[in-house]
Amino acid sequence: MTMDEKTRGDFPILDRIVNDHRLVYLDSAASSQRPRTVMEAMSQYYATSHANVHRSIHTLGEEATALYEAARDRVQRFIGAGAREEVVLTRGTTDGLNLVADALGRTLRAGDEILITDMEHHSNIVPWQMAARDRGVTIRSIPVRRDGALDLDAFERQLGPRTRVLAFAHVSNVLGTINPVAHLCARARRVGAVTVVDGAQAAPHLTLDMSALGCDFYVFSSHKMLGPTGIGVLWGRLRALEALEPTRGGGEMIKEVWIDHARWNDLPWRFEPGTPPIAEAVGLTAAIEYLEKLGMERVTEHERALARQAVEVLGAIPGVTVYGPPAGVDRGAVVSFSVDGLHPHDVAALLDQVGVAVRAGHHCAQPLMRSLGITGTARASFSVYSSHEDVSILAHALASLRTQL
Numbered sequence: 001m002t003m004d005e006k007t008r009g010d011f012p013i014l015d016r017i018v019n020d021h022r023l024v025y026l027d028s029a030a031s032s033q034r035p036r037t038v039m040e041a042m043s044q045y046y047a048t049s050h051a052n053v054h055r056s057i058h059t060l061g062e063e064a065t066a067l068y069e070a071a072r073d074r075v076q077r078f079i080g081a082g083a084r085e086e087v088v089l090t091r092g093t094t095d096g097l098n099l100v101a102d103a104l105g106r107t108l109r110a111g112d113e114i115l116i117t118d119m120e121h122h123s124n125i126v127p128w129q130m131a132a133r134d135r136g137v138t139i140r141s142i143p144v145r146r147d148g149a150l151d152l153d154a155f156e157r158q159l160g161p162r163t164r165v166l167a168f169a170h171v172s173n174v175l176g177t178i179n180p181v182a183h184l185c186a187r188a189r190r191v192g193a194v195t196v197v198d199g200a201q202a203a204p205h206l207t208l209d210m211s212a213l214g215c216d217f218y219v220f221s222s223h224k225m226l227g228p229t230g231i232g233v234l235w236g237r238l239r240a241l242e243a244l245e246p247t248r249g250g251g252e253m254i255k256e257v258w259i260d261h262a263r264w265n266d267l268p269w270r271f272e273p274g275t276p277p278i279a280e281a282v283g284l285t286a287a288i289e290y291l292e293k294l295g296m297e298r299v300t301e302h303e304r305a306l307a308r309q310a311v312e313v314l315g316a317i318p319g320v321t322v323y324g325p326p327a328g329v330d331r332g333a334v335v336s337f338s339v340d341g342l343h344p345h346d347v348a349a350l351l352d353q354v355g356v357a358v359r360a361g362h363h364c365a366q367p368l369m370r371s372l373g374i375t376g377t378a379r380a381s382f383s384v385y386s387s388h389e390d391v392s393i394l395a396h397a398l399a400s401l402r403t404q405l
Contacts, residue, residue: 003294003302004387010035010290011385021355024390029173029201029334029381030359031223034287038227041286042279053278054252054269064278071281072268075233078288079218080209085267086241088234089276093200094123096219096234097167099271100196103244104165105131112164115193117142117150117179118371119172122364124198128167142168144371148175148324148331155184163193170202170218174363174377175324176307176331178202185214194240200224203233204383205303205333207296216240222280226383227287231280234271241267250274291384299384303333306382306391310335313395320398323377336363336377339401344376347401351378354397 008014011033016023025033045067051060053068072087081087090096105128108114114128118141132139140158143151150168159166166188171178185195195215202208204225210218217240221232236244246253246264250273255263264270291299308327315322319340325331339347348360359379362369369376380394 002387003298004385004390007035007294007385008387010037012036014385018355018357019353024356024393026380026382026386026390026394027357027359028204028383028386029224029379031229032204032226032383033385034226034228034283035290037290038283038286042228042283045279045282050279052275067285068276068278068281071285074285074288075235078208078292079203079233079235080211081235082211083238086210086235086238088236088241088268088271089281090219090232090234091230091277092221092223092232093198093219096217096232097123097196097198098127099234099247100217100219100236100244101127101131101167102247104194104196105135105137106245106247108132108135108137108164110136111162112136113138113140113160113162114165114167115140115142115155115158115163115188116166117168118144119150119175119177119365119368120167120169121173121198121200122366123200124167124169124196125367128165137164138162141367144175144177144368147326147329148172148177150177150179152180152183156187159187159191159193161191163188163191165196166193167196167198169198169200171199171205171332171334172324172365172368173201173334174336174365174368174379176334176336177325178206178330178332181213181215185216189214201332201334204291206300210235210237222284222287225287226290228277228280228283231277231284238267241271244271246270246273248273252276294384302384303382303386304330306386306388307331307333307335309388309391310380310382310394313391314398317395317399323372333382334379335381336379337398338374338377339398342401344378347378347398350401351394351397354393356394356397358394 049063051064053065199220203220223229253273344360
C-alpha cells in the first residue's frame with residue numbers, strides 16, 4: 001500500500017468535490033490539510049480540559065498545563081533538540097523569525113552585516129530589514145545559480161569578519177532547493193556569525209537533528225506539517241537563547257516585577273508572554289504523532305518521488321517551464337512552473353475549474369522572482385496524502401491548457 005492510499009482516508013477534506021471534480025490538493029506548502037486525529041485531539045481538549053496554563057492548581061489548570069508542556073517535549077524529540085528548554089512555542093515561522101531578528105537587532109552596531117539569500121521568503125527578509133534599520137547595518141544576499149542552488153563561491157566571498165548574522169531557508173518555498181545547512185552554519189561559525197534557519201518547508205518533510213545541522217536558531221510552523229494554524233516552534237541552542245534579551249513583555253515571562261524593573265523567567269518561558277495557543281499545542285502534538293507513526297524517512301521518500309515525477313512530466317509538456325533543481329537532483333516537496341502565454345493566476349484559476357488546487361504568484365519571494373526575470377509562477381506542493389495520480393491529473397490538465405491557447 002502506498003503512503004497516500006494509507007493516509008487519504010484520514011483527511012476528510014479530500015472527499016470534497018470542487019467544480020464537479022475530485023479535489024486534487026497541491027498547495028500543502030502554503031498550508032497542509034489536517035487528519036482527523038488532530039481535529040479530534042483539539043476538540044477533546046476543549047470539551048474536557050480547557051483552562052489557562054501555568055497559573056492554576058485546580059484539576060483543569062494542571063491538565064491543560066501538562067498537555068501544553070507535553071507538546072514541547074514532543075517537539076524536542078521530533079527535531080533532535082538537546083533539551084526541552086531549547087524549544088520555544090511561537091505563533092508560527094514568521095513570529096519566530098521576528099522574535100530572533102528583533103532580539104539580535106538590539107546587539108548590532110554600525111558596520112555590522114546581515115547575510116541572507118536571494119531565495120528567501122519575505123518573512124526571512126523584512127524582519128532583518130527592520131532589525132538593521134537606523135543602526136548602520138548592511139544586508140547582503142547570496143545569489144542563486146541557474147540550477148536553483150546557492151552560489152557557494154559568492155557566499156565565501158561575502159562571508160567575513162563583519163558578518164554578524166547568516167539567515168537562510170533550509171528548503172526554498174519556490175525552487176524546492178535543499179540548502180547545505182551544516183556546511184553553511186559551520187562556515188558562519190568560523191567568523192563568529194549567528195545562524196538562523198527557516199525550516200518551514202523542511203520540518204514537514206525531512207528528518208531533523210538540530211545537533212547535526214549545527215545552527216543557532218531554527219524555526220517552523222505547525223500548519224504546514226498537518227497541525228493547526230496559530231502555533232510554531234523556535235528552537236535555539238541553549239547558549240544562543242540565553243544570550244537573547246526578551247523583546248516582548250507581559251505575564252508568564254517574568255519571575256518578579258517591580259514598578260521600575262523586572263526579573264525574567266527561566267528558559268523557555270521568558271520568550272512566551274501571555275496566554276499561549278494551548279489547544280493548538282495539543283493539535284501540534286497530534287500532528288507530530290501522526291507523522292512519526294508514518295515514519296519521517298518514508299514521508300521524505302514518498303514526497304521526493306512525487307517531486308521527481310512532477311519535474312519530469314511537467315518539463316516534458318511544450319510551453320511549460322519548471323524552475324529549481326533539475327531532474328535527478330533531490331528537492332523539497334514543491335515544484336514551481338510557468339505556462340507560456342498565461343499569467344500564473346490564470347493558470348491557477350483554470351486548474352481550479354477541474355478541481356486542482358495550486359498556488360500562484362510571487363510566493364512572498366519577490367527578490368527571487370526578480371533574479372529569475374519573472375513576475376511569478378504557479379506552484380504544486382505535496383504532502384503525505386498526495387499521490388502519483390494527483391501529479392498525473394495536474395500534468396494532463398496543463399497539457400489541455402496548452403492545446404486551448
